[in-house]
Amino acid sequence: MVSSPRAAAAVLALAAWAPAVAVAAAISPPDSAKVQNRLWESAAGSYYNDSFLIGNGRIGAALPGTPVSEKIHVNEDSFWSGGQLHRVNPDALNYMPQMQSLVVNGQIKNAATLASFAYAGTPVSARHYDFLGDLELTMNHSSSVTNYERWLDLADSTAGVYYQVSGVSYQREYIASNPAGVIAIHITSDHAGTVNFNVHLRRGSSLNRWEDYSEKLGNDAIVMGGGSGGKEAVAFVAGAKVVASGGKVFTIGDYVKCEGADEAWVYFSAWTSFRKDNPRDAVIKDIEAAAASTYNSIRSAHVGDYQELASRVSLNLGESSDEQKAMTTSGRMLALSKAFDPELASLYFQFGRYLLISSSRHGTLPPNLQGIWSADIDPQWGSKYTININTEMNYWPSLVTNLAELNTPLWDLIDIMRTTGSNTANSMYGAKGVVAHHNTDLWGDTAPQDNYVSSTFWPSGFAWLVTHLFEYYLFTGNQDMLAEKYDTLVDAATFYLDFLTDYKGWKVTNPSISPENTYHIPGSKSTAALTCGPTIDNSLVWALFGMVLDTQAVLGIQDHALAKRISVMRSQLPPLRVSPTTGGIMEWIEDYTETDPGHRHFSLLWGFYPGSQITPSNATTFAAAQKTLYRRLSNGGGDTGWSRAWSVSLAARSFNASSVGDSLTTLLEAYTYPNSLLNTGPPASFQIDGNFGGTAGVAEALVQSHEYVVAGHSTTKRMIAAHLGDKNKIPLIRLLPALPPLWASNGGGSVTGLLARGGFEIDMVWGEEAHLTNATITSKIGGQAWITLGGTPIGGTNRTEISVDGHGHGTFVLLKATKGKKYTVTLA
Structure with missing residues (x-):
């Protein structure tokens, strides 16, 4: 009882002085088993390919979900190994007629030997994709955790980690926001003042020698910068800023520490000199703007931006059993051998769309062999743009699954390649127009890549890429875009008008190959790859010429001279032919015996899918294409993720529903990592094209046009x-x-x-x-x-x-x- 007014005043004063006791918000367990469209696991990832991927088109992060000390591998899509190279072999033009003559006269080995000197690029390789670094998040609490769960939600493009330590619940939510241009992490606890962690940036283990600086910015941020090395190195800068509610945030050295907070937020950005004259200023601007906003507003804008794209398509393949729904994603994947899991198959389909939304947005580069995610400074195959199937496959689901605007990064790359490819066409072949070979990089490199006969000596990469321009028009009817890209189509066609040479009354590419496949040289024990007029080239040029003619008709372009040249040359292309030996489509200009009957590339079936040259209206070639697919798969074909994904669409074009189901099941069981649903890519960590191709294949089984x-x-x-x-x-x-x-x-x-x-x-x-x-x-x-x-x-x-x-x-x-x-x- 208060005995006097003075005593009462003292009590009130003491109450006013005493700090308020913070009450943390309750955190409910995520219970992911009951959430549709969600990947989830009950343990952190052990390897890079176990990670859940997030991305805003330009910046990507791989989340292993380690509860205490998490290394988040981060990438920026324009951080490659160096500046632009000019690699065209200075002797290619002089020796091209001799190479062509050797091929036509059957001296294939001599032609290949000469090509290895005079055709291959100098140097042999374009630039490769590079690893940016690690965002290290270390929680300062016990490593003994219970009730662990991590997830990636495809409904709203959020990822998370939940666990408990000594009765305290912790949760981290991750987003990669395209509108805000940052990766944001929200760290919460259900006990006030228990959020304690450190944030650090580095290139990664044994990679710190590529850092030029790593330093603090004030008392709540850090920034790291450096370069890729090599001529005209690409400079990078990455930065992170911490904001907390309660507790304190401070820097020591190049670490940011958060102690005693109720909740906290980490904002990360990265830029390179490819886009920014001062990437450091750009990074600081991004993280400062994010910190000045609120996480809830950034999250809301992110979810709205993502869902506007993702929600356009829904897929229901039936209801999974209660037993299947209760399993983790990896558990469901491993149980596929026992029973089909319809909701898992639908999840896989949507995962491909999610990855494309996360890696291909307006103003970004296209997804490469690993999308925008990589943990290697020199990844397998350079994680470049391989344009004899892989880059094109990345965009197969974009139109049919209603994500048409995600194609703009591919258009931008094609625009860059017009300039470099024009120079390559002229200096290598003495031709007008534009050419590219089987790889390119962020600078639009169009010179031959590597010095490997069965892949290097192929002049039709640009032709394949530009077919995507016309396909966009076919799906959308956008004549303004078609008018804008007409000259690009003409440039691609013009190269072949100049380059095609004579062989037995046909006009053919020479020299060329059927991508990565080889054949037995008749009358010899030797194998070869070099040829003229492989079927894929004939189909590509046939389609390209038709697209130019169609574009002229749609736009009312009166260029009769060009139309006549194209029509005449098109009529002289080798037709699709059926092999008397196999009954399938012939792959080469002659009926050679292939070295590997189950080869992974279905190049000879380009006109079947993704092309439209082979249809049921010609029963002979349609049956031959079906037989070719069956023969390949029966001999072990489809033995990589992207190859098996291609076989799904080819089976759909064959109207073979059972084969569609079998190939999709094989793709999931044999060529997909169970913990992450990523397409396997041994010896690479993973390879993203199979995910995109699988999604496209499902759609192709449902609708064709x-x-x-x-x-x-x-x-x-x-x-x-x-x-x-x-x-x-x-x-x-x-x-x-x-x-x-x-x-x-x-x-x-x-x-x-x-x-x-x-x-x-x-x-x-x-x-x-x-x-x-x-x-x-x-x-x-x-x-x-x-x-x-x-x-x-x-x-x-x-x-x-x-x-x-x-x-x-x-x-x-x-x-x-x-x-x-x-x-x-x-x-x-």
């Missing part, structure tokens, strides 16, 4: 197939052309938001018997399309007819769509 029908015929009796370069054609949309029964057997399935050529968005529902229940087709731009179900050849009939509201019914139905209108498709 690469075929065309001659316009002007409104009845199926007069349907005639058309191809690239033909005038007045309408796209054909196939619904469920290769749906594996497994994707329906757990309660049916559905998909929303897939894109088809012609600017159509597709939603579908199917039942347990893998039969269409209904589909909704939304026209984004207006126009026409033929609609069919399954794999019936154009003009054919089957037992399953469809009905399109307002447009009749039949095996094929012509849809005349109005922009923005939805059309329902059902079984008739």
